[in-house]
Amino acid sequence: MRILVMNPNTTASMTASIRATATAAAAPGTEIVATEPLWGPVSIEGHFEGYLSAAAVLDRLATLDTPFDALVMAGFGEPGREGAQELLDVPVLDITESAAQMAMMLGHAYGVVTTLDRAVPQIQDRLLTAGLLQRCAGVRGTGLGVLELEEDPERTVEVIIETARAVVRAGAEVICLGCGGMAGLDEKVAAELGVPVVDGVAAAVKFAEAVVGLGLATSRSRSFAPPRPKVIGSWPLSTHLGLGRAQGSPRNTDFSAQTSDI
Structure with a gap:
């Protein structure tokens, strides 16, 4: 089982701490990978930064090329989880x-x-x-x-x-x-x-393990049905900005290579 833990801000050192906690909580056989958005605020302290972060997280998830069985969103009280539930076919839990x-x-x-x-x-x-x-x-x-x-x-x-x-x-x-x-x-x-x-973080990892272990996932019947097909201008933003695994900012590229191999 592989669980992706998403730090909603762009501070790589905080992602590393979150990853360490998630790894310590995970059961044997559960692999933890962690990352952060390629753009967005270095910390989230209010609604404005929260909504910017939500867009950045969804952008990151839309362009991520690594498979995972569940997502843990590591922002406390911040928006965006419902969007991730629509976007992804795997269980999504927030801390x-x-x-x-x-x-x-x-x-x-x-x-x-x-x-x-x-x-x-x-x-x-x-x-x-x-x-x-x-x-x-x-x-x-x-x-x-x-x-x-x-x-x-x-x-x-x-x-x-x-x-x-x-x-x-x-x-x-x-x-x-x-x-x-x-x-x-x-x-x-x-x-x-x-x-x-x-x-x-630890609680969300344990719940994620339980949900995946039971073979359950987000209901797609109504509230979290997949987004309807439509044109979204300049989406994903990171692609249009030339960001990504090969061309991302040095901080994020270095972080991914050193700690999560994403």
Whole structure:
């Protein structure tokens, strides 16, 4: 089984961290490959960048030439998953719903710790649309930007723990890490909090393995039927810009060759 994990931003170091977490969570025999869009924002902190990223991710998926059995989208609360479900014939899971679904199996109420406060409404909207907000005790930002998460790892963990404690006091019995850039920090946070901490990347990988293992896939009967054939000007954009495996930006080309061989 091969699972593709898609980092929605273009920061290759973050993709590498996400890939490491996904690989650690995967069962023997599951191959993890990871990549990021060929264009788009270096981090996603708001609706504008979120929708740019969604288009960039779909563009990347439309031009990817490697086979995979499931897709994990590693952006927390960001748009685009439904488009990928229409585009692809394989199961598509995102870390937002996967984390919340797993958290609800572990406690009566869960909470989310994310990056900037401006991301809170976006995550709440995503959980509401998914029907998962009712059992959410709170979503709270740490005040750290996405790229700041990598600058001082020890300080990042301290701030996440401090924020998570406030969410636990508000009634959360389980904590979800609300950013792909927090991948791999769950054990350190859980050791201090004394409650389960769910890493969305790891949760999505395990759900993907289960769905593929059961021989299931996205229903194509209605909501996620394939896109209707029509002319879309300059699509895929990366092709028209001369991007791709051979001609992509140096950062993305180097990343793919070194870590995912895509």
